[in-house]
Amino acid sequence: MATKYVTYTFPVLFPVSMITAIYLNQLFVQNKINTIIYWVGIPFSVLMMAYIVLAFKFLADVRLVVTVGGLLIILLFTWRQAKDRQVRWFFQMICLGQITACILLSAVVFPEMAESRSGRAIAEFIAENQDYRVGMYQFYSASSVYYSGHTAIKIIPSAAMASNPAEKLDWSSKYTMPTQPVAEFVAQSQGKNTWVVVPDKVKEQFLAEYQVLSPRLQRSHDGLNYYLLN
Numbered sequence: 001m002a003t004k005y006v007t008y009t010f011p012v013l014f015p016v017s018m019i020t021a022i023y024l025n026q027l028f029v030q031n032k033i034n035t036i037i038y039w040v041g042i043p044f045s046v047l048m049m050a051y052i053v054l055a056f057k058f059l060a061d062v063r064l065v066v067t068v069g070g071l072l073i074i075l076l077f078t079w080r081q082a083k084d085r086q087v088r089w090f091f092q093m094i095c096l097g098q099i100t101a102c103i104l105l106s107a108v109v110f111p112e113m114a115e116s117r118s119g120r121a122i123a124e125f126i127a128e129n130q131d132y133r134v135g136m137y138q139f140y141s142a143s144s145v146y147y148s149g150h151t152a153i154k155i156i157p158s159a160a161m162a163s164n165p166a167e168k169l170d171w172s173s174k175y176t177m178p179t180q181p182v183a184e185f186v187a188q189s190q191g192k193n194t195w196v197v198v199p200d201k202v203k204e205q206f207l208a209e210y211q212v213l214s215p216r217l218q219r220s221h222d223g224l225n226y227y228l229l230n
Contacts, residue, residue, distance in 0.1 A: 024091070027087060028087050028088045028091075031085070031086075031087050032087060033082065033085050033086075033087050033090065036087050036090060036091055036094075037082065037090075040091060040094055041078075041079070041082065041090075041094060044078070044094050044097065044098065045075060045079075047098075048071055048074065048075045048097075048101060051071050051101055051105060051109075052068055052071050052072070054105075054109055054113075055067040055068050055071070055105075055108075055109055056068070058109055058112040058113055058116065059108065059109060059112060063108055066108070067104060067105075067108050067109060070104050071101060071104065074097045074100055074101055074104075075097070077093075077097070078090075078093050078094055078096075078097040081093040116222065118143055119141035119142075119143040119144030119147070120144070120147070121221055121222055121224070122136075122141050122144035122148075122197060122224070123141075123143070123144040123145075123146075123147040123148040124148075125195075125197075125226065126144060126145070126148035126150045126152060127147075127148045127149070127150065129195060130150055131192065131193070132192060132193045132194060132195050133153070133185070133188075133189045133192055133193075133194045133195070134150065134152040134153070134194075134195045134196075134197065135152060135153045135154070135155040135180070135182070135185050135194065135195070135196045135197070136152055136153070136154055136155060136196075136197045137155045137156075137182075137196055137197065137198040137199070137202060137206050138154075138155070138156060138157070138199070138202050139154070139199055140152070140154040140177045142177070151178065152197075153177075153178050153179070153180050153185055154177045154178065154179045154180075155179075155180060155181065155182050155185055155196060156179055156180075156181060157181065157205075157209060182196070182209075182210050182213065182229075186213065186229055193228065193229075194228070194229045195218075195226055195227065195228060195229070196215065196226075196227045196229060197224055197225070197226055197227075198224070198225045198226075198227060199223060199224055199225075200223045200224070200225065203225055206227075213229050214229075215227035215228070215229055216228045216229075
């Protein structure tokens, strides 16, 4: 799959870049500011709004204020340049604004995004509980398993397991995560204590389905709930 980028995408970049440069030069010569606003300015503004939404999702406290304020300043400053009606200058300011926004996001927002998706908290939890069996309810974090060095089980509802067709020989089956319903997961624990990590969005479903197992909430962190079953 990776070869398609070298085979198809990469060679296309050169003619597309040349055609775009020729077209932009024509717009600069003809001073078509409205065309630049429509095809570049408006998408740039939409992208900046998306960056702001991203900041609200992953940041808090003073970092959120600084990031949102910085993005709004970049947006307002860039659009102010359109008043001079100089197409080339306005386009250059859009490019500069995008570069500045990416630098700001790389310094503040992207590290938080990476942290939220890294599975580090789960990996640390698994590493601290090597004597426990750990299951993940309706999700799986391969990175947390890799960094903790401890295999976790993906737990799915019993109804979903029953509705799956019989297993068939498949060359890719060795790459799939281990999957079990909770009842089987607990039965195979052989007296060992078991943890189940449950995301907030399926917490109510988990508690309703497995109330008979008396799950006890031990901690909640970053949208994940850690339940002890025995």
